[in-house]
Amino acid sequence: MYIDTIDTLEAMQPVRERWNSVYEADPHSQFFVSWVWIFGYLKRQSDAGVPWFVLAARAGSSESDYVAFLPLNVCVQNDDELGLYSQLKLAGITDSHSPGFICIPEYEHDATAAFVAYLQHQETWSVFELQHMQKDSPRLLHVLNSFPANQVKIVEMGDRVYKDELDAIDNSICPYIPLPTGWEEYLQSLGASTRKNIRKKLKRFLQQSDGPDGCYIASANEANIERYLDILLGFWQANWESRKGAKHCSMVADSWRFLLRHCFNHHCLYLPILWHGDRPVGAIAHFIDRSHQSLLSFVSARDETFTDLSPGLILHSEAIRYAIQNGFRVYDFLMGNEAYKYSFGAQEHYITTVVIHRKDWIHQDIILNPRSIPEAITIAEIYHRENHLDEAKKRYQQILASQPEQPAVLYSLAVIMQREGDYPAAEALLKQLLEIQPTNTRVWFSLGTLYQQQGQLTAAISTYKQSLRTAPEADVVTLAIYHNLGYALQQQGNWDEAIEYYQSAREFAPDCAEAEAMWANALHAQGRLSTEEKERYAAVNYALGHKRWRAGDIKVAIEYYRQAVAMRPDWAEAHYNLGLALQESEEWSWDDVIACYRQAQALAPDSTEIDVSLANALFAQGKLSLEKQSFYAVVTYDLGHQYRQRGNWEAAAQYYRKAIALKPDWAEAYHSLGLALQKASSSNLDEAIACYQKAQALEPAFLKADVSLANACFARGKLPAEKLADYAALNHDLGYQYQQLGDLELAIDHYRQAIAMEPNLIEARDNLRLALQKQGNVQIKVSVAK
Known part of the structure; x- marks a missing residue:
């Protein structure tokens, strides 16, 4: 037998007539291996990027007619322990029994042996799944017997595939009616x-x-x-x-x-x-x-x-x-033994799914089928994006073991190795990639960054300059090259050339605040900025500090704040935010943080926030007296209230935590923290409940804590039905109290909670309408009135 591989739709078209002839001659064939279905199915697979191929068998020479066709899908399975492996599956099979392949009857045994031999020796796979084969059919038995018993392990899936416990449906049964x-x-x-x-x-x-x-x-x-x-x-x-x-x-x-x-x-x-x-x-x-x-x-x-x-x-x-x-002659209900099918006089035939494992494949280095590499890369990249670096690294390494010259994988693995501090491995991967893509600007830039990170400034500068020689004029990485090259030169003390590259960055991206700041900071270090320019660029650095902090890049944010302070030493907010940023960074000391807060306090003595932050820093150092602890607990708590009234529940929660640290026995602070956590995110409900319980433990008669705990239990579906009316009334009363105090947001929350517990509480609906009207939310007001 001579085996051809067909893996494009263009190559499928010419075999249509022969496929139809083989299909009609095969007494075991059925619709889901017909040319019409298979071609449509494979087109859909191609459009979705799913790999497939068809093995086509000729009886004699490469010029003779095809006598059998075996359509297959290639997919990647992802196992927590094993990582990635390739699986072959019958293509096109849907809700019916499958013959496995189509064949002119007199060639069935030879075609089976030829297909199995080809798969054994010419294709890469770990698992081969034959779905929905007719149970105990001679063709299935011949396929299984054609695999050497010492090289494979055969598993019949049975109930794991076909039984639906919810509906008690057995999909291994295919009812049909002989007409x-x-x-x-x-x-x-x-x-x-x-x-x-x-x-x-x-x-x-x-x-x-x-x-x-x-x-x-x-x-x-x-x-x-x-x-x-x-x-x-x-x-x-x-x-x-x-x-x-x-x-x-x-x-x-x-x-x-x-x-x-x-x-x-x-x-x-x-x-x-x-x-x-x-x-x-x-x-x-x-x-x-x-x-x-x-x-x-x-x-x-x-x-x-x-x-x-x-x-x-x-x-x-x-x-x-x-x-x-x-x-x-046949009306086929396809898979599933639903009762209604038998009311039409259906008979049954039975199917099974058999999985063939290469023996001991899990104990060897797993090699992937080349057709499955794109899907494997996608899986690895998902792990990478979600910051599961060990899982991503393992899968990148598996892909490279199968195809060593995959540019995207080489680069991504280098990024992980650099992040883990394995600089030699990262360098080797980037250099390997440059052998494949010698003009890839991004790779040259990454190699330069790797050298700079290790303090190899001469190598970094040389590599950055090489990356500029390959960079397209409008490529976004060019700006980063100018920045890093300028900074490497600055680190070497070559200020004039550094400023030239910073200037190039400004010209390349005239609207880029980062480029403007780098250039100005270098000039400032050389004493070449006027007083007006210092004030202007201090503001630019300060804004960039906020931007990087919001992006989670705290280390860079600190450097921008330091530049702002250096250019404008009398700026209290810059000193204060530098202290806050230092306190959130990985490498900081209380002395540095307190120094920032003291400087900020000296420049803005009336700032409550600065005063509170300094007090909390001193408290953490054990340097705040008991008398001042009580005083600052109240001040900190009031700041939390201010942020709560602005709708910034996360900031409010931070201040309530600090107030509790200063005064651990304060029930009201625990209750307020619980409310802030619950309002900030529904995912905080467990911690909010713990806060309400702590408030109750400290003050058993604390009505607000009792109601808030009940509301949290109601949200969990755990408030007894007999208590709903009582807590609905209590929520309404608290809502009215908050409304009288002018706290409309909490009033509205309690009214809505009351209505959720007791929908017929008319008084709560009326007061909610009035509260919404005061809040100015006309659309909701009208809706509630209806």
């Missing part, structure tokens, strides 16, 4: 009660066919196919979203729409819809297999709000009648 030549003959083959029920429902259906609101069945045609697909898939999504999830159902529906339309275009889709007047109430999409005279019921759905008639029974009955009238 007679006449409709009456079919009805007579059914049980008496089933036959009577079908006749009764069809008679009623026909009786309701007259009039504007009558029932009728119409099939999809060229004029209405898109609308009919919308109806079918809309019903299906509505039927299944609550169980399978909206996102999953949407993805499945998109895939089905493509394949159903593809089959319609090739005249093998029968899509009847049951109408009640102008209202569609049920639909079933069938595939037509004329070669094997089968009608396959692929997907059905209905309007679940329609309770008249029985849309499913009528549609299936009429589809069976249609199949008989058109000479079909």
Whole structure:
């Protein structure tokens, strides 16, 4: 046997005629390995970037006709312990039994042996999955016996794949109806009660066919196919979203729409819809297999709000009648032993999924199939983006073991190694990448950054200059090169050349504040800024400090704040924010932080925030007297209230924490912290509950803490029903108290909580409307009034 590999749609087109001939000759073939289905399926896979290939067997020379075809998918499995490995699967197989491949009968044994030998010796895989093979079929047994027993481990999946415990459905059973030549003959083959029920429902259906609101069945045609697909898939999504999830159902529906339309275009889709007047109430999409005279019921759905008639029974009955009238021999319900299928007289055949493992593959270095590398890279990059560096590194290394010259993987792994401090490994990876892409500016820049990080300034400068020689004129990395090159020269004391590159950065990106700041900071270090320029660029550095802090780059933020202080030593806010930033950084000392706060306090003696931050720093050092601890606890708590009133609940929580640190037995502070945490994020609910419980422990009669704890339990669904009315009333009373104090936000919260617990509490609704009106929220006010 001679085996060809087909892996493009262009190469598939010329084999269509031969595929159809082999398909018609194979008595075990079925629709999901027909050329129409396979070509549509593979096109969908190609559009989604899913790799596939087809093994095509010739009986003699490379010029002879094909006698067998085996379509396969390649996918990557991701295991927590093993990492990545490649898996082969039968392509195109959906909700029916599979023959595995199609073959002219007299060549089946030879083709099987040839396919297995090719997969064993020419393809890279760890696991080969044969889905939905007909159980105990000679073809399946021959495939399994063709693999050397000492080289593979064979596992039958069984219930793990097919049993649905929720519905008690066994998908390893495929019901079907062998059809007679006449409709009456079919009805007579059914049980008496089933036959009577079908006749009764069809008679009623026909009786309701007259009039504007009558029932009728119409099939999809060229004029209405898109609308009919919308109806079918809309019903299906509505039927299944609550169980399978909206996102999953949407993805499945998109895939089905493509394949159903593809089959319609090739005249093998029968899509009847049951109408009640102008209202569609049920639909079933069938595939037509004329070669094997089968009608396959692929997907059905209905309007679940329609309770008249029985849309499913009528549609299936009429589809069976249609199949008989058109000479079909089989009506196939496909996978699943749902009870309704047997009411039509269905028989059964059985399927199984078999997984073939290369023996001992998990104990060896896993090599990936080249076709699966793009998917493997995607998986590794997801780990990288989510900062799971060990998992990303392991998978990058697996990919490089399979394909050593993958540029994106070499670069990403170098980034991880640099971050972990393994500089030699990072350097080796970047140099390996430069051998593949010698003009890659980004890689040269990264290598320069690596040298600079290690203090190898001469090598860094040389590498940065090399990266400039390869940089496109408008490339965004060029600005970073100018910055880093200027800074490396500055570190060497070469100020004039450093300033030249900073100036180049300004010219390259005239609207870039960072470029402006680097240039100005270098001039300031040389004493070349005027007083006005110092004030201006102090503000630029200060703003950049805020920007980098918000981005989480605290180390760079500190340097910008230091530059702001150096240019404008009399700026209290700059000293204060430098202290705050130092306190959040990894490397800091209380002496440095306190020095910043003292300087800020000297420049702004009336600033409560600065005063409180200094007091908290002194407290952390054990340098604040007990008398002052009580005083500053109150001041800190009041600051928390100020931030709460501005709606900044996270800042409020920080100050409440500091107040508690100064005064650990303060129940009110614990309660306020709980409220702030709960308002800042629903994910803080556990900590908020702990705060309310602490407040109660410190002050058992503390009503606010009791109500807040009850509200939190209600949010968890753990407040006893008999307590709802009492706590609804307490929430209303607290809401009224807060409203009288002018705290509308907390008032509204309590009114809404009262209504949630007791929807018929009219007084709470009225007061909520008034509070919203005072707050100026007219839209909500009107809604609540209604």
